[in-house]
Amino acid sequence: MDPFIHQHRYELLLNQNVKCKGKNVFLLVFVHMAPGNFDGRSLIRSTFGSVLKFHNKRIEHVFVLGTTGNATLQLEIEHESKRYMDIIQGNFIDSYRNLTYKLIFSLFWVNNFCNNAKFVIKMDDDIIINIPLIVPYLSEKLKAGKTVNVLECKTITKNIPVRERNNKWFITPEEYPFTRFLPYCAGHSSIMSIDVVRKMYRASKNVPYLWLEDVYGSGFLSLLLKLNMFMPKFYFEPVLSSLYDKPCSLFYLNILKNDTNALVLWHTITQYEKRVNCTFKY
Template structure:
């Protein structure tokens, strides 16, 4: 019972912050103050204490309920906070509700074991991915405000976090990536799909001819100050199911976010290059690796980690 007062205070703080985010105009102009896209979902699982040690970096993973092995792989490899020597890192997985009772039971057990899952009550589906992004923004704005950088990735990615943070530090030394910034492989001039099929976007869903500049959600980095602003703006921006366009396009446009281009850093993995360990032969500067085969992904991470250990043995300072 000795923690009762602490949790009561925390809940009051959460409620106050949520009211603040949803009621105060954060220097944003809206044709109407009417909320058109509320986020009414409840927490099914919420590990509120994840950021109690005040991390400076949040690794935010979008994951599907059934992807238990994906999450185990990430906990064991690049997203494990123990692999960071000079950053205070927290790992959190965001997901929606599973309609499979057996999977839901496994998720609850997983959360009790690792304490790194946040689950909201929307059904986890392809057309609900925007809700998942909103859930991440809402949660971080409430429970993890100390994070100055956010690395958001899908659960089938391998990220060279060492190269990534060396690059970010080089930009910060030049006065860039300090605030209101998104780093990613920025896509310009992309058109909505107007043909039938899974990716069809109707005129009623999106009436503009061209998407604004946006980031594919495989892997992006945001400065921490941007997250609360994105969540606030989402309340006034009509829901659009293409989550990448919605959050890093439409909402980022509203808050005048700055983009830092990482166009040459995404590698859609060649398993042969990884098996033969020639991935670094020509000094490639890839950061985000999209590799579906789990053994190949682990080989990729092992090479990244060993390269960092080699740097440390050479007397160089830690990369992250």
């Protein structure tokens, strides 16, 4: 029994318990980010994270962090948290192999402090959200009554476990004995309705732990909950190939994590905001 996954023994070192209180939150965005990535948080706050309302729909953002052993760094994070009031921090070590802890901690926080949101976006720090497109897209779902069992992402349907020891994604047969992974959402981003967040959080108490967060969350938990993943054709595009084009994708992936490119793309998105006329149907 893993104390974080199966018993949910999370403690909040930093919390924003009034982030959603008394607000009609349409969309909550939680961003998985390393504690020391101050520049990344600043970039998001100055781009899509600066938009608190769009088409009269309330948007809230939180940055999700684990603990750091560096006392100086922790003090800086606490100062940042007091200034911006958008950081939550859990009592697990922030590391690549602890991303599953971070995911379930995020679900824990949403369930306890923002369960009035209609939709939730989980994302990494290399994603840019096309707010002028995502809000109308989700609003159409709301109008059509399609607000249950929503799980949209870049779907990975054919992937095998990496068995080479020097590889970042090396996984032993003891950790995962099978020759293929179940279909799952690529870890960089996903859209969920609030009921999916609640169901995944509860289901994690009964699903064996795996450190590959994307395989665990949208693979294992989705299978247990019988959720169907869906990827719209316009789900995401790379930032580099989209800097000056009409922004007709919901998300843009900044693979190089280049701040300048991110700012240019956000400028393109805002320039098209009132006249974007994409050809796809919602």
